[in-house]
Amino acid sequence: MMPIWEVFVRSKGGLSHRHVGSVHAADARMALEGARDVYTRRMEGVSLWVVPSAAITASDPGEAAALFEPAADKVYRHPTFYKVPDDVKHI
Amino acid sequence: MYTVELSKENFGDGEAVLDAGRAAAFEARVAADEFIEPKDWMPEAYRKTLIRQISQHAHSEIVGMLPEGNWLTRAPSLRRKAILLAKIQDECGHGLYLYAAAETLGVSREEMTEALHAGRAKYSTIFNYPTLSWADMGAIGWLVDGAAILNQVPLQRTSYGPYARAMVRICKEESFHQRQGFENMMQLAHGTKAQRKMAQDALNRWWWPSLMMFGPPDDNSPNSAQSMRWRIKRDSNDELRQKFIDVTVPQAEILGLTIPDPELKWNAERGSYDYGKIDWEEFYAVVRGEGPVAKDRLKARVAAWEGQAWVREAALAHAAKQTMKAAA
Numbered sequence: 001m002m003p004i005w006e007v008f009v010r011s012k013g014g015l016s017h018r019h020v021g022s023v024h025a026a027d028a029r030m031a032l033e034g035a036r037d038v039y040t041r042r043m044e045g046v047s048l049w050v051v052p053s054a055a056i057t058a059s060d061p062g063e064a065a066a067l068f069e070p071a072a073d074k075v076y077r078h079p080t081f082y083k084v085p086d087d088v089k090h091i
Numbered sequence: 092m093y094t095v096e097l098s099k100e101n102f103g104d105g106e107a108v109l110d111a112g113r114a115a116a117f118e119a120r121v122a123a124d125e126f127i128e129p130k131d132w133m134p135e136a137y138r139k140t141l142i143r144q145i146s147q148h149a150h151s152e153i154v155g156m157l158p159e160g161n162w163l164t165r166a167p168s169l170r171r172k173a174i175l176l177a178k179i180q181d182e183c184g185h186g187l188y189l190y191a192a193a194e195t196l197g198v199s200r201e202e203m204t205e206a207l208h209a210g211r212a213k214y215s216t217i218f219n220y221p222t223l224s225w226a227d228m229g230a231i232g233w234l235v236d237g238a239a240i241l242n243q244v245p246l247q248r249t250s251y252g253p254y255a256r257a258m259v260r261i262c263k264e265e266s267f268h269q270r271q272g273f274e275n276m277m278q279l280a281h282g283t284k285a286q287r288k289m290a291q292d293a294l295n296r297w298w299w300p301s302l303m304m305f306g307p308p309d310d311n312s313p314n315s316a317q318s319m320r321w322r323i324k325r326d327s328n329d330e331l332r333q334k335f336i337d338v339t340v341p342q343a344e345i346l347g348l349t350i351p352d353p354e355l356k357w358n359a360e361r362g363s364y365d366y367g368k369i370d371w372e373e374f375y376a377v378v379r380g381e382g383p384v385a386k387d388r389l390k391a392r393v394a395a396w397e398g399q400a401w402v403r404e405a406a407l408a409h410a411a412k413q414t415m416k417a418a419a
């Protein structure tokens with residue numbers, strides 16, 4: 001059985017790689033060649049990453065609240081939290 | 092290209108009682124048009140329905156390569172050959188995007204392939220019709236891919252994230268399929284008398300099967316309501332079919348071809364075309380695998396899979412050897 005690889009494409013220079021899907025392949029080289037045929041037939045990218053799916057550790061959706069909600073009551077981390085007089089410039 | 096949900100079963104919702112809280116939260120998220128992602132909790136019936144719908148859709152893309160492959164070596168020009176080859180590659184790509192999306196639901200590629208080859212999984216009935224002339228390559232692109240686009244566009248907003256994202260890619264590519272088909276038909280329709288006849292004959296054979304691609308009439312589509320609620324189906328079969336007829340009839344007029352339906356008539360009051368009765372007996376016969384070339388299609392798929400088993404085995408053996416060498 002062929003292992004699954006997750007495919008990431010950099011659509012153009014200056015942008016980060018973005019997940020687009022997966023392919024089955026025996027090894028990394030074959031995964032790159034498969035990803036090229038499946039995900040970049042129309043100039044969708046200038047660079048590819050393939051990562052064994054098994055190597056990815058994902059956060060548990062059940063823990064999403066514990067992980068992400070504490071940020072909701074820390075509005076002082078945003079610049080808009082701070083009031084400054086209208087006539088103060090360049091800040 | 093596209094498949095309709097063909098082998099639907101009713102699922103008991105006993106689990107909803109056991110897991111009422113999570114189920115209610117899930118239904119609320121879907122109702123609010125939020126996306127469900129692979130690791131999120133989902134009702135078992137939702138997971139199973141999606142696996143069936145996505146895998147059948149994938150199978151349709153894969154089997155859909157066969158009727159077109161039939162004409163690849165006999166395309167009338169290098170231009171047409173390059174276009175057809177690109178289209179067939181796209182169908183393969185679409186199948187792979189969709190298999191990848193289905194795999195995120197916990198089904199393996201092998202299980203899906205096995206279900207197709209054993210005849211347990213369905214694919215779109217449209218591919219069980221033969222491609223008898225070159226004009227069929229035009230008619231398939233124009234009508235079959237045209238119908239597929241109408242079916243697929245709403246699925247870009249389907250509730251399951253990986254499926255929706257695959258559909259976005261597919262829809263982008265599908266438009267090329269339809270336009271090259273129409274252009275092909277136009278060239279034939281404006282060609283010699285024999286070419287015009289060939290184009291008309293292709294339209295005659297593909298029109299009704301294309302209308303059937305939208306699935307059974309709404310009053311005979313029992314699980315539609317649940318699929319609509321889960322946002323894995325977003326428009327009714329009959330609505331989409333009517334939309335297809337309304338956009339396609341004027342295109343046929345531009346081609347100077349005649350839609351093979353004597354009852355087709357503009358209804359000013361409805362702002363739509365009235366159309367003749369669809370032969371649903373034929374549809375169900377094709378679903379049961381009695382299509383003219385159903386057996387050939389599966390035989391070709393199984394032969395390709397088995398004939399290439401040695402390539403997969405060799406690739407895995409090579410990878411294992413390289414890993415061993417690197418470790419040594």
